[in-house]
Amino acid sequence: MIDAEREFVEYVSARLPSLHRTAFLMCGDAHLADDVVQQTLTALYVHWRKVSRADNVDAYVHRMLVHKLVDEKRLSWAKVRLFGSTPEPERPVTPHDEVAERDSLVAALAHLPRGQRTVLVLRFLCDLSLTDTAAAMGCSEGNVKSQTARALAAIRQLLAVTEMAGRNSR
Missing domain, CATH: 1.10.10.10 (Winged helix-like DNA-binding domain superfamily/Winged helix DNA-binding domain)
Structure with missing residues (x-):
């Protein structure tokens, strides 16, 4: 089990910036992208033994990311807002x-x-x-x-x- 965890950590460490960039570009929201990547990595960890045996792990993970984003968009109406008012939009640099x-x-x-x-x-x-x-x-x-x-x-x-x-x- 230690080897599988090490492989998972190495894979995620190498691909995390790319996954964040991909998620952000697909959804256009940095916070949502963080959430989607986290959900994808959680699912990836749970299924790592199966995923690590795939012919193309990156393609498998991209598909997971797309599915998590679709799920997030589809189920967004059920989200609870944890703040009293809508935050002001970020000011452009x-x-x-x-x-x-x-x-x-x-x-x-x-x-x-x-x-x-x-x-x-x-x-x-x-x-x-x-x-x-x-x-x-x-x-x-x-x-x-x-x-x-x-x-x-x-x-x-x-x-x-x-x-x-x-x-x-x-």
Whole structure:
């Protein structure tokens, strides 16, 4: 059992930043991303012996992450708020060129439907193959291709509108 726990800790230690980034880009909320990653890692720990024998552990874990995010979104109506009022939104950091680009990309991703956002994050930001993305999402490769095409068209349009608005405000 000690070897299995050590393997789990090594796996999680190596992949934790990537899992957080993936979850954040899929949901657009840092706190929700933390919750989803924690739920995924808890489930991963419980099933580590089975998961560690999988052909592609990373694909298996990405699929778990996607499922946990879907569960979180589906069951969010049942959540209890632990504070008396809605917190004020975080104030944006003074944008530098790279930060502004990242922020506009994250904002554009937030406007996409969940499936399209998930496809773009897994394919281009996590660098998963078409087959691995389809496996993680539990759909066909054709579905991934069509979601990708629609998502890229939509994000190009959103980024163009954002860029034009930025030029007009100068």
